[in-house]
Amino acid sequence: MGEEKTGRVVTSADVARLAGVSRATVSFALNNTQQQRVSEATRAKVLAAADQLGYVPHAAARSLRAGRSHLVLMPVAAMAIGTAVSDWIDGLQSEFEQHGYTLVLHVGRFSDPVTAARSWAEIRPAGVIVLEAENLTAQGAAILRRAGIKAVVSLASRPVDGVFTIDLDHASVGATAVEHLVARGRQTIGIIMPEERGLLAIAEPRLRGAQEVASKTAATVTALSMAYTAQSAEALADDWAERNLDAVFAFNDNYASLLLHALQNKGYLVPKDVAVVGADDLVQSSLLRPALTSVALDAPTPKQIADTLLSLIETGSAPEVRSFKPVLVHRQSS
């Protein structure tokens, strides 16, 4: 690369000077502005000057001129990323890159959906992908729309006005776990609610689904608060006897394996004394002794998400995407 050694900030004016063209021509040449044509010879001259100076166009300036941004914003709790979804996020980034968009993750946490939507709107992304449906209300969607953001995709069990909703029902994860436990003859079922901020958006619908199933049977469900720490798992195991529970659905496989180990360390036999079911079918689950029963959540592929969002950005509409349902992976722990 022919970049100069200077540390000075390089602007489009420097590129214009070196190429011997106007600053507007530099802008037209670098931004492929449809309305303004420059000759291929001029474009080549500008590109050579930009390369020589190491000039990088400013995406924000480009988005203001072109009337749109090339950022796709995905708000997500950092705690919810982990190994389970990292390949999925990588795949999503690759899909967007192929189309000239950049995916950025917003890991902020907000007091309410309106504050969240205002914060996302300020960045003026081309599109927003909402994985935690509780963070997006009709009022939040209206804020995004008024900011000119038309492409909003949400993975949720209930449609929000003005949002393209892909049906992914966390309630059915809790329902599937409890249906399985009841079918195995369990009657008193604990439901782990993680104390970590940002996970309640997933844990609450899972609890709701568990309660709905239990209400139709003789089984009872009890919500149990647990932090993702060894101390919290051990504290739950310490008091386990007085709870009279014969099963536990432990939010996901991370919490389930922590609790499984803590219960075993106290001398409980799994599944004889207590059946344990996780969710997300994480990598370690099949290797645990006993191997962990889990509820696997089928989810849209990165390409399905990206194609939907890009279609919304470019045409204002997108074809319907099928619903996603959980699948029970039965192993030895239940």
Add this chain to the structure above:
Amino acid sequence: MGEEKTGRVVTSADVARLAGVSRATVSFALNNTQQQRVSEATRAKVLAAADQLGYVPHAAARSLRAGRSHLVLMPVAAMAIGTAVSDWIDGLQSEFEQHGYTLVLHVGRFSDPVTAARSWAEIRPAGVIVLEAENLTAQGAAILRRAGIKAVVSLASRPVDGVFTIDLDHASVGATAVEHLVARGRQTIGIIMPEERGLLAIAEPRLRGAQEVASKTAATVTALSMAYTAQSAEALADDWAERNLDAVFAFNDNYASLLLHALQNKGYLVPKDVAVVGADDLVQSSLLRPALTSVALDAPTPKQIADTLLSLIETGSAPEVRSFKPVLVHRQSS
């Protein structure tokens, strides 16, 4: 809130019309532009109109006018996030929010550091935080500098020209693990190298540190490739006997616990047949049987990182931050 029900895009012209002021006055009032004063009465009128219409200022436009962005960009491999660093990332976001900045994570992966730097530069963030030092070279730093991004903080063992480097040495993690194993009488040590994209930036210096220590003793180290899957852990355990290894340093506690379970399922006794050491001292490690020995990596607090970056943004310099060194947490597996 008095927001209108319309779905139409609201611009600053609408705010100006409702408040009975010029569009420039709206901009001055909403952006607290230092150079241009508006009266408190006018500002109140503009704020009321913006609130009524549900107008959200455009951060990119604001950054162009003010000459700076309010985004802080942190490139990070999604695979590297997980539960270990999620609280840390949450804390970092909170620190920046208190100062009017928004942290966004860039999870892209790039063929080389120059491509990476150009992609970050396009977003024109106020600052960049680089956790995986291998992704930032002097040439990449120069690209950021020429794009006007002066605040770049890197956690690395070697300083990069033009970058504020906080000394955090992954090589010393591998060195600490192997020093411990050698002191416990182990001679033939496997070093797990994760196959997942994005983790080599951490795994390679850890291997280098392990090799440096081993070269000063009678011990040998052997790199072993492993994916974070049950199959890969089981395949390693299947062939374990022929490797003649009496210890393994397994990159981090996730890989270590996966391999520990796979080895135990094949009948190996830990630590009698093979000592297992992980890293990062993750939550589950103390609950495993045997409890897992781990190398804990002391790291700067979110406040230390945020204060350093904000100081660089605002003053161009920042006070030195101390070095961070690993600590061995000895448990039963070694």
